[in-house]
Amino acid sequence: MIILSGDPPRSRALSILLIAIIVALAAVPFLFPGAKAMNVASKICIFAALVASYDLLLGYTGTVSFAHTMFYGIGSYAIAIALYGMGPSWAAIAVGIAVGLPLAALLALGIGLFSLRVEAIFFAMITLAVASAFLVLASQLSWLTGGEDGRSFQLPELLRPGTVFVKDFFGVSINGRTLTYYIVFFASAAMILGLLRVVNSPFGRVLQAVRENRFRAEALGYRTVFHLTYANCLAAVVAASAGVLNAMWLRYAGPDTSLSFAIMLDILLMVVIGGMGTMYGAVIGAAVFILAQNYLQALMGVASNAAAEAGLPLLPGLLHPDRWLLWLGLLFVASVYFFPTGIVGRLRGVTRPKS
Amino acid sequence: MTDLAATDALPKPPRDLLPVFLPAILAVAMLPLVGSGSSWVTLTVASLAMGMMIFIMASGLTLVFGLMDVLNFGHGAFIAVGAYVATLVLLPLAGWVQADSLWLNLAVLAPAALAAMAVSGALGLVVERVLILPVYGQHLKQILMTTGGLIVAEQALYALWGPQIIPLPLPTSLRGSFIIGDIAIAKYRLLAMLVGLVVFAGIQLVLARTKIGLLIRAGVENREMVEALGYHIKRLFLGVFMVGSGLAGLGGIMWALYREQVHASMGNDLTVLVFIVVIIGGLGSIGGCFIGALLVAMVANYGGFLVPKLALVSNILLMVAILMWRPRGLYAVTSR
Numbered sequence: 001m002i003i004l005s006g007d008p009p010r011s012r013a014l015s016i017l018l019i020a021i022i023v024a025l026a027a028v029p030f031l032f033p034g035a036k037a038m039n040v041a042s043k044i045c046i047f048a049a050l051v052a053s054y055d056l057l058l059g060y061t062g063t064v065s066f067a068h069t070m071f072y073g074i075g076s077y078a079i080a081i082a083l084y085g086m087g088p089s090w091a092a093i094a095v096g097i098a099v100g101l102p103l104a105a106l107l108a109l110g111i112g113l114f115s116l117r118v119e120a121i122f123f124a125m126i127t128l129a130v131a132s133a134f135l136v137l138a139s140q141l142s143w144l145t146g147g148e149d150g151r152s153f154q155l156p157e158l159l160r161p162g163t164v165f166v167k168d169f170f171g172v173s174i175n176g177r178t179l180t181y182y183i184v185f186f187a188s189a190a191m192i193l194g195l196l197r198v199v200n201s202p203f204g205r206v207l208q209a210v211r212e213n214r215f216r217a218e219a220l221g222y223r224t225v226f227h228l229t230y231a232n233c234l235a236a237v238v239a240a241s242a243g244v245l246n247a248m249w250l251r252y253a254g255p256d257t258s259l260s261f262a263i264m265l266d267i268l269l270m271v272v273i274g275g276m277g278t279m280y281g282a283v284i285g286a287a288v289f290i291l292a293q294n295y296l297q298a299l300m301g302v303a304s305n306a307a308a309e310a311g312l313p314l315l316p317g318l319l320h321p322d323r324w325l326l327w328l329g330l331l332f333v334a335s336v337y338f339f340p341t342g343i344v345g346r347l348r349g350v351t352r353p354k355s
Numbered sequence: 356m357t358d359l360a361a362t363d364a365l366p367k368p369p370r371d372l373l374p375v376f377l378p379a380i381l382a383v384a385m386l387p388l389v390g391s392g393s394s395w396v397t398l399t400v401a402s403l404a405m406g407m408m409i410f411i412m413a414s415g416l417t418l419v420f421g422l423m424d425v426l427n428f429g430h431g432a433f434i435a436v437g438a439y440v441a442t443l444v445l446l447p448l449a450g451w452v453q454a455d456s457l458w459l460n461l462a463v464l465a466p467a468a469l470a471a472m473a474v475s476g477a478l479g480l481v482v483e484r485v486l487i488l489p490v491y492g493q494h495l496k497q498i499l500m501t502t503g504g505l506i507v508a509e510q511a512l513y514a515l516w517g518p519q520i521i522p523l524p525l526p527t528s529l530r531g532s533f534i535i536g537d538i539a540i541a542k543y544r545l546l547a548m549l550v551g552l553v554v555f556a557g558i559q560l561v562l563a564r565t566k567i568g569l570l571i572r573a574g575v576e577n578r579e580m581v582e583a584l585g586y587h588i589k590r591l592f593l594g595v596f597m598v599g600s601g602l603a604g605l606g607g608i609m610w611a612l613y614r615e616q617v618h619a620s621m622g623n624d625l626t627v628l629v630f631i632v633v634i635i636g637g638l639g640s641i642g643g644c645f646i647g648a649l650l651v652a653m654v655a656n657y658g659g660f661l662v663p664k665l666a667l668v669s670n671i672l673l674m675v676a677i678l679m680w681r682p683r684g685l686y687a688v689t690s691r
Contacts, residue, residue, distance in 0.1 A: 058495075062495055064494075064495060064498045064499070114675065114678075117678070117679070117682050118634075118678045118682045118683070121426065121494065121638070122634055122678075124426070124428075124498055125426075125630040125631075125633075125634055126634070126674070128626075128627060128630060129627050129630060129631050129670065129671055129674065130671060132627045133667065133668050133670070133671045136667050136668075137667055137668065140664075140667055261623065265502070265506060268499065268502065272499065314514075314515075317514040317515065317517075318514050320514070322513070322518070323510055323513060323514050325506055325510050326506075326507060326510030326511060326513075326514060328506070329503050329504075329506035329507035329510060330503075330507055332499075332503040332506070333486065333500055333503035333504065333507065336496055336499045336500055336503065337489060337490075337500070340496070
């Protein structure tokens with residue numbers, strides 16, 4: 001109870017689902033040691049943390065930011081550039097973290113302070129503009145970021161797949177890759193639990209008060225400006241940490257894997273599908289979305305080919321795996337409209353949407 | 356408050372002309388920096404043409420927000436749809452497009468532009484009814500819904516037309532430039548400026564001289580009061596939304612011809628530019644939007660010429676500078 005900050009899932013189905021996801025993620029290196037399954041599992045872990053940090057903004061303070069991938073990208077690039085420039089050492093990792101996280105926080109502070117001066121309604125638009133400028137910068141400053149190609153790098157000796165700890169543990173080899181996976185898993189879990197702690201603290205209560213009625217929260221004597229900026233910086237730091245984990249897992253950082261607008265849309269979809277304003281929604285949203293992305297897309301390809309062979313017009317194009325976002329977009333609009341509380345809200349039996 | 360006799364003219368609001376002169380001041384200030392007079396003229400014409408096109412795309416968005424407090428993140432979709440619809444007319448009639456006759460060229464451009472506006476406007480009707488009507492007054496959901504709409508529209512364009520870039524050559528008689536002395540002015544840029552000025556004048560005329568315009572201006576300032584006086588502001592809003600979408604479609608075909616290509620991602624790319632213009636101008640202000648569009652285009656063109664690296668972030672810097680000066684944009688017209 002203490003570890004959940006006194007905010008249990010409050011639904012038997014939800015608890016079972018969560019436990020199943022967590023146990024499955026923890027056991028993946030032993031159950032499915034293949035590269036694809038490991039990639040999917042680590043992506044779920046990383047995105048669960050990233051989405052949870054976004055939910056701190058969207059679900060708990062009610063602000064829409066399109067700059068979240070920018071912070072994610074800052075984390076990714078910081079560690080990538082450090083490891084690329086300094087060689088594969090632990091010191092480089094430390095430097096990457098020590099530069100990347102404060103940089104993300106500082107930028108979030110800057111955006112926060114600037115958009116405080118202007119109308120609140122500009123926030124979403126300003127973040128969109130800043131994020132797109134950052135994306136252009138990252139792909140143009142090729143001497144630093146490697147441009148469109150990004151930066152590939154080596155991890156320290158201990159974390160490489162070549163480093164074998166246990167040769168044959170019930171038929172599974174435990175190596176540096178397994179260790180990296182567990183670093184990703186536990187770091188993500190720690191971040192999510194930390195965020196759960198934050199939203200259940202008095203500070204988190206004030207954020208919810210701001211979401212429901214900013215004017216009233218201010219009238220009660222809370223400096224909402226301070227709370228919103230602080231939440232922004234916190235979310236940015238967690239997003240950058242998720243970026244660090246992502247780059248470490250992929251051993252690569254580039255515009256497509258860490259900065260693109262498509263990732264921002266993925267995050268939005270995961271938050272809405274999982275359930276806004278619940279940290280558990282982030283875990284479930286990320287798990288459902290990434291599983292679907294990796295395994296349903298193949299199914300779409302099969303359906304598309306079948307439709308093409310049957311000679312149906314239009315359908316092959318609509319069902320092509322590349323058009324996967326089309327169906328997600330429809331699902332997204334439908335879930336904002338019909339299920340604004342997401343999967344978690346459904347399971348908890350909340351039918352009345354929060355406006 | 357001073358007492359007014361019934362016959363006295365109503366007190367005029369104070370005129371705020373500084374933003375009007377801003378583009379001119381900027382242009383003059385750039386003259387010594389650019390150095391050569393002929394490149395300065397070329398750059399200025401290029402900025403004016405680009406600014407007019409951006410204005411056409413952004414005008415609908417700013418009115419939609421001003422009138423109904425609706426943030427439409429899917430506005431870029433109308434731009435892309437307009438461009439794609441134009442290819443439906445222009446590509447089959449390629450013979451007319453390539454003919455070296457201004458009249459034949461215009462005879463094919465006009466129906467293309469009309470078709471683009473009609474389809475974008477009709478799409479606007481659907482979007483307003485399906486996506487925006489259910490979430491009036493809820494900014495968060497508006498942003499989410501219209502962002503979803505943008506994804507769906509973009510992907511639908513990919514599915515229907517394929518992911519490749521469609522080349523869209525300029526009509527023959529609009530290619531090339533007028534050469535006056537050592538100054539070259541591209542013909543198409545002149546046409547774009549002309550269309551932009553006509554649209555701007557048209558919008559201003561409707562807003563200033565007609566009853567509908569009066570209602571729109573009143574609605575931007577105080578929606579509830581207009582409703583209280585018995586007007587269907589939602590129907591008015593639907594009209595404005597459709598016209599705004601249609602104008603975005605017109606901007607789409609103009610931009611496609613300017614770049615001589617069409618791609619589904621153009622809606623997404625232009626959204627950012629359009630947002631910056633609308634923010635700079637002040638949400639809801641047509642005049643501010645016009646000036647904002649010119650400023651953005653000028654900074655892009657002069658900046659690209661003087662310091663190419665800076666052009667990447669020049670829009671953001673411009674936005675920051677303007678908002679530091681006037682936090683609500685150049686002209687704050689809404690009372691919210």
